Amino acid sequence: MHAEAAGVMTGTHFLDGDHSCCEGALAAGARFSAGYPITPSTEVVERFAARVPTVGGTFIQMEDELAASIAIQGAVWGGAKAFTVTSGPGFSLMMEHIGLAVMTETPCVFVDVQRGGPSTGLPTLPAQADMMQVRWGSHGDYEVIALCPNSPQECFDLTVTAFNYAEQYRCPVFVMMDEVVGHMTEKVVIPPPEQIEVTPRRYTTLPPDEFLAFHPREDLVPDMPRTGEGYNVHVTGLTHDERGYPDMTPATQDKLIRRLQDKIKKNVDKITLFEEEQIEGAEVVVVSYGITSRVAQRAIELAAKEGRESRQVPSHHRMALPRKADCGNRRQGEGNSRGGAQPGTDGARGRTLRCRESNRPFRWARRRQRTPSGRHSAGHHGGGAMSELTELTVHNPVEQFLRMDRIPHIWCPGCGIGTSVNSFAHALIDAKIDTRNVAIVSGIGCTGRVAGYVKQDSFHTTHGRAIPFATGLKLANPKLNVVVYSGDGDLFAIGGNHLIHAARRNVDIKVICINNLIYAMTGGQTAPTTPSDVITSTNPYGTYDPSFNLPYLVEAAGAVYVARWTAFHVRQLARSMQEMFAKKGFSFIEVLSPCPTLYQRRNKMGDGLDTMKFYKEVSKIRNGAATKDVALTKSGEITVGKFVDRERSDYGGLMHDKLLDSLGDDYVETEACTCQ
């Protein structure tokens, strides 16, 4: 397929590498970028921010690189081609999301305009110090593709190639520039669109009921679903089977990780780009990439002048990582014939294979077999045995929104998370919206597992980053109704920065925060919501950290809708969620929820039912209460109700109005997923 004419600035230009890279991205079809400024990379997105509103796309300045590197992935699942740009310190922050993109097979591009390090290092000077990091920086075993341009022209060409590889192999692809290439200005020829080959995203043609989200084609790469079209796909960074469902078995881990590696390793010959010059019969072969290849070229010429012409010396301009498939545990320096000189890629595989079923806090719940005759009408069991079923004539209305093939779930007896999901399902029914457009994004934690049980397009992201993922998803595909469903630790500790910024921007996402006053999934450590004077695993003598008042914080940050309920208030909660669907802008509901296992047990607070009764007893409904007055204590009154319901233009609206005002007819609005 050829490039879309709108994005291509055909002609001969005098451009620096950063600007040329931006033009490459636009030509390749990139219509979304999220960034955080850092020298010497920022010019790429500065140009993109100026250019993309005229071709129908979005640039958003995020609060940090963690956010930028996951917002682009949300945008990809929303249907856009997307990239982010950074340099060393920012690249270090992005490492976790390289892993996420690998694991979820999210086609996206990272541009790293390298500078010297470690740490802040040499902000305005060149280095190629991140080449090992791109290969090894994120945890676990993975393969990625990296391209190294040596000129502004190659910044254009290889950025187009990077987007094409990303779509072809469904993996993150890296454009590893450096300060010199980024800031050097040279002639750049941008061909007409019909001469620019662009790889379209491969969407499935199967109907939802026949589609397995991670079932690969023959080339080991699965087709993608379109979000919001009823595929109800589940995307998770956890090890998953072909349905996309988490599965921690050794067999699944082995199969998945091998495939993720093989889809690239088996194509290394196709992926690797290099040029050979005068290599025939050479005595000394110089292997180089990136800007160094130009220095090497000069050295070769000088050597030739000094009468050493008899040595024929080539120069390799580009390097593709990884190298060939057979590189067991090669020592540093033992490059293969294609010129990479990297340590072995596969030494860690033994670790992968030894992975056992672990980290499953609630093993008993998942292991149980469901008896086929488990469903019955309950009118007649006075304490005897129970099991035979009466043919079911009615169905639980919430089941249509649940992945029933994943029930029973992992949550403990008396945990309130499942109860909140009932309210959510009822809200979906009562809101009378097109539920195909409702996408759920979760972070990590017990609550984070909601995404895996709700039968919607659902994304189980990384810890704390659900909100920036949701931001990308919403901005790339405004027709989606994006719900973030996550825990208090996820949203307010590790993700706190993202939350306040999304509220400030008034991004149109609905946030449901299950507040169990603790980090539950990791074993009951003190969270920013834990009240004073309770015992946690990290405050064994009692807590003394002051805690957040969530509604107050979120209101101050700019949310247009703020409510708090408890798991006891099932109907009010459902109504509030329904209201939230009708609201445009950043909306927030805090749901206090029992955690008998990791909060209550240490504090001798009984079981889930005891907490539910406590909620019933001490909750006072005060709609419109001033949020500064609703802070929680260990055993005091709980103020519930709708506290804030106000109007403020949402981020999409603000962006639209400003760009239309400034650009007039040149402004092209992002409609919905337009990615080819």
Place this chain on the structure above:
Amino acid sequence: MAKGSVQIVVERCKACGFCVEFCPTHVLALSSAFNAKGYHTPYMVHPEKCSGCDLCGMYCPDFAIFGYKQPAPPKESAEAAAPPPAAEAKEDQDAR
């Protein structure tokens, strides 16, 4: 005749007691029998009082119970009133 009834998927139940506690008309009680996981699951101790309001379903964190308005033909309720077949006790023993 009761206005409503409930359906229970016993194997999903984890005996939290939410449904029993918060049923507005106190229809339910936890049985002395166990399901395969070893939990005492609810049954209708006062089926005639059930309104089918589904509050039990709203509370159940395990999607194991829900209430519904009694369907029009009374046949259903006749079935529901029948005593449990003796064979069930055996099956339950096995399940444990």
